[in-house]
Amino acid sequence: MQRFTTEHQDRLHRIFTAALDLLDKQNREPDRWEEECLSYALGAMACGLYSAAEVELAAFSRPAAERPSEEVAKLEKKPSRFTKDMLRHGLDYVLRRNQGSRSVADDMSLPSASHLAVRTFLGASL
Secondary structure, three states: OEEOOHHHHHHHHHHHHHHHHHHHHOOOOOOHHHHHHHHHHHHHHHOOOHHHHHHHHHHHOOOHHHOOHHHHHHHHOOOOOOOHHHHHHHHHHHHHHHHOOHHHHHOOEEOOOOHHHHHHHOOOOO
């Protein structure tokens, strides 16, 4: 089991924000891979599954050449669902909601997760 401190959670929130800021600097919306990773990371953080969020944020930064081609091909066939603004709004919601539950979150221990386990758990239809 992994323990996720407030500092660790805050670090993941900052990484999520930095990912959106990077897309802003590049003047573009996320591609389907990036969108999928960010939306799963956001959902995981909303559920307190910070180990899953960490996996998804790491996958977000994976260079295009290192992404599983089969997974990318399946994603490209699906329409985009989330914009940067929607993802940012979702993070704001998670942060506001978490402000009242910091003491509970500090005491939680969560198992580590792999990228595939996260997608399977969150019901990804890849």
